[in-house]
Amino acid sequence: MISEKPVAVVFAYHNVGVRSIKTLLARGIHISLVVTHQDNPAETIWFESVADLCKEHGIETLTPADPKSEELYQRVASVAPDFIFSFYYRHMLPVTLLALAKRGAYNLHGSLLPKYRGRVPVNWAVLHGETETGATLHEMAAKPDAGGIVGQTSVPILPDDTAYEVFGKLAVAAEQTLWRALPDLIAGKIQVQPNNLAAGSYFGGRKPEDGRIDWSQPAQQVYNLHRAVAPPYPGAFFEQSGHHFIIIKARLSDLSFSDLPPGLHVVDNALFGVCGDGSALRIIELNRDGKTVTASDLHSLH
Template identity: 35%
Template sequence: MRVVMFGYQTWGHRTLRALLDSDHDVVTVVTHPRSEHAYEKIWSDSVADLAAAHGVPVVIRDRPDDEELVGLLEKAEPDIIVANNWRTWIPPRVYSLPRHGTLNIHDSLLPKYAGFSPLIWALLNGEPEVGVTAHMMNEELDAGDIVVQRAVPVGPADTATDLFHKTVDLIAPVTIGALDRIAAGETEFTPQDRSQASFFHKRAEEDIRIDWDWPAEDLHRLIRAQSAPYPAAFTFHKGRRLEILAAFVSRGRYGGTPGRVFYREGDGVVIVAGADARRGRNHGLALTRVRTEEGRECPAAEYFTTMGGYLTSRP
């Protein structure tokens, strides 16, 4: 099939690589300009560079809704559009232009976790598995019929970075498997159960601020979700920003006020956690590695020379 590819960052790069390695003919690539957004500078393999290296025409757009682009797409005469990590709305006159429509590749197990940063949100929520879905695009974001979906388990120590590497390897088989079904003439796919749908916004600074009213288990997942190269979860100690790089849920249960720097357990320093911590039934979050606002990274046991005082959400 003649394919136009819409994509951006490493997700789009892996999709384009899979298409170039397949029997399909990539006739045009549409991608975004480079961005300075913190999350868009991560996993930023260039779709434009890969396309140019293979002699594929490249169009760069923030939004795919201008007359010039529509004219270029009509001239390319694609059988299908394949999209992955396209960051803005694709209008109906574009996604319905090819005879087979548009296949979108999304890094979640739809209908759950439509929208942005699905791996991070899924890890935060303690999901047992994550994955990649190929679905037909329609007027509602990430809501079309599912063509192929594959899942991988979330391990107890997995970080968002681990999950990225697990799921990015699914892009090629999911994409090509879906195209094979479409090329074979299949048109009936699996409708999404919209009663199970959820839609998440982009991650931002406020989303990585630690709230010590959260249970320790949730805070542990937040820290794993914000693993390098993502921005680290942070708190404040004596009015100064402190990033938490590694931690574990304490074995012991600790009572008191959330945020209290309380006790050494193993190689960690336990912080009291949970809105109901005063009852003494909660595990704490044992910090093992931190980074100061000056950029100094060290073991938490070295940073906290004495117990006492509080970690806070604000200076």
């Protein structure tokens, strides 16, 4: 007989972790243990805290450096969970650990699988100019984001959306996907769809250096890069006239600057990043060497 209160161990971090834990509790899942990360002091923490939420609800939390440790395996085994869930936890979980979940191990991923498997899927989708992405609940397997698909919810990526804005939509989409799937998961009658990896794509992590602007590229490509890494991410950047610049806020301009070389220019007391196709980004907020600067500060760029 299926217990009225299934027991879960949850691996979670970030806003998706917070919203998903709230959703499990609302659907009557008993969470015995949450495994999360210690915040990295070198990282901008713009998201909600899983640890704080667990403290509010009296849920035990662990922050192991390595989820493959024997100690963690034994702790999860002692819980004997019905389910293991992973919600934006940053490490792959070993198959031996997943096997401890009597009724399945499931992950929420921030893309419409099989597209954008792997790391930072929201940033990659924006970078590639996608007009849609979403959240996918899927079975966990040995390969990342490779298990059968339980449910998906799509969200639009608007032309000026930054990755941060899209992530806000995905947190809601993840909650909706989980909310809809849980009754069937709990009842043991979930329908799993195949995850056709050959039809999808896989991407690795991104480093701050990947935000370097190449002004010889077309304006849309440069704009997509800006949107993909705009604050609170490290930001798209470039060096010019011996200074380090980071674009904080920009829009595609409808003006043409085919007479100007690629790079940063002041035109009619406004800042423009001229690109290889003669089109440009109108730069609304710019940081130079760690300080905000205006067009009047940069009247002489060369």
